[in-house]
Amino acid sequence: MWRRVASLSPMISSSSPSRSLARNQAAFGLNIRESFATEISKPEEGAKSPFITFVLGGPGSGKGTQCEKIVETFGLTHLSAGDLLRREIAMHTKNGDMILNLIKDGKIVPSEVTVKLLQKELESSNSSKFLIDGFPRTEENRVAFERIVGADPDVVLFFDCPEEEMVKRVLNRNQGRVDDNITTIKKRLKIFEALNRPVIDYYKNKGKLYTINAVGTVDDIFKQVLPIFTPFEEQLKQSRHVNPKSPLVENSS
Numbered sequence: 582m583w584r585r586v587a588s589l590s591p592m593i594s595s596s597s598p599s600r601s602l603a604r605n606q607a608a609f610g611l612n613i614r615e616s617f618a619t620e621i622s623k624p625e626e627g628a629k630s631p632f633i634t635f636v637l638g639g640p641g642s643g644k645g646t647q648c649e650k651i652v653e654t655f656g657l658t659h660l661s662a663g664d665l666l667r668r669e670i671a672m673h674t675k676n677g678d679m680i681l682n683l684i685k686d687g688k689i690v691p692s693e694v695t696v697k698l699l700q701k702e703l704e705s706s707n708s709s710k711f712l713i714d715g716f717p718r719t720e721e722n723r724v725a726f727e728r729i730v731g732a733d734p735d736v737v738l739f740f741d742c743p744e745e746e747m748v749k750r751v752l753n754r755n756q757g758r759v760d761d762n763i764t765t766i767k768k769r770l771k772i773f774e775a776l777n778r779p780v781i782d783y784y785k786n787k788g789k790l791y792t793i794n795a796v797g798t799v800d801d802i803f804k805q806v807l808p809i810f811t812p813f814e815e816q817l818k819q820s821r822h823v824n825p826k827s828p829l830v831e832n833s834s
């Protein structure tokens with residue numbers, strides 16, 4: 582479905598983020614002029630563009646939990662940026678230690694690393710419908726994805742949750758994550774406000790953002806998610822992994 586078309590020159594330039602964003606990123610140890618000596622992919626000619634949903638929200642807002650339900654119902658392929666990074670740590674790849682140190686400290690991994698991992702998954706998948714969870718975390722992530730992968734999201738979900746609730750959920754998660762402790766969660770919340778908010782605002786201005794009140798039971802929250810996908814029914818029906826109980830599957834009786 583994807584083909585590589587060109588190598589990127591080493592700087593992001595044409596759509597470089599604003600100065601205030603640059604200051605924000607610098608404050609959190611990010612360099613907006615990261616190099617991207619990588620290749621750009623584009624969907625193959627004649628192939629339909631993939632359906633892409635970005636899933637945003639603070640730490641513990643319930644992104645992963647709701648993604649599971651979306652996958653079950655609509656058959657999208659779930660790509661969690663955090664899971665891909667944690668896999669690098671577990672596999673002791675060349676970036677593993679660097680990723681571990683950043684995640685422990687609540688910081689954001691350089692976009693080149695994360696986008697390359699996502700690009701590899703997108704290219705090797707037979708699916709044409711993706712749920713990209715925890716990405717883009719920064720304007721830099723967003724620009725890098727656009728430039729390297731060459732695709733735009735159709736839908737952006739934002740799980741809006743009060744900080745107090747997010748802290749409670751993360752501290753009760755019990756999945757042995759190195760970042761599920763009060764010190765790291767405080768840092769992650771600050772980074773979320775400083776770096777992810779501009780991304781949320783960007784998609785709001787583009788009319789692609791769907792804000793979901795992430796307080797309540799998992800099922801109540803999912804009730805808000807369901808109608809968001811209704812306008813995309815036709816595209817999503819073609820999924821090969823749709824749950825037979827999905828509202829998208831016509832009742833044969």
Ligand SMILES: Nc1ncnc2c1ncn2[C@@H]1O[C@H](COP(=O)(O)OP(=O)(O)OP(=O)(O)O)[C@@H](O)[C@H]1O
Nearest residue numbers: 639640641642643644645646750753754797798799
């Ligand atoms: N609506 C909810 N009410 C109570 N607990 C919830 C709810 N949704 C998810 N949780 C729980 O909160 C914790 C965090 O949820 P989840 O892992 O889905 O968040 P996340 O947004 O993916 O977080 P992160 O960004 O840290 O990966 C989990 O233990 C999950 O079971």
Ligand SMILES: Nc1ccn([C@H]2C[C@H](O)[C@@H](COP(=O)(O)O)O2)c(=O)n1
Nearest residue numbers: 662663664684688689690715716718
């Ligand atoms: N786009 C991303 C996504 C994740 N990370 C790092 C930093 C996060 O704190 C950590 C865990 O992610 P989560 O599982 O909470 O989505 O992974 C990143 O740097 N860039």
Ligand SMILES: [Mg+2]
Nearest residue numbers: 644645663715
């Ligand atoms: Mg998660």
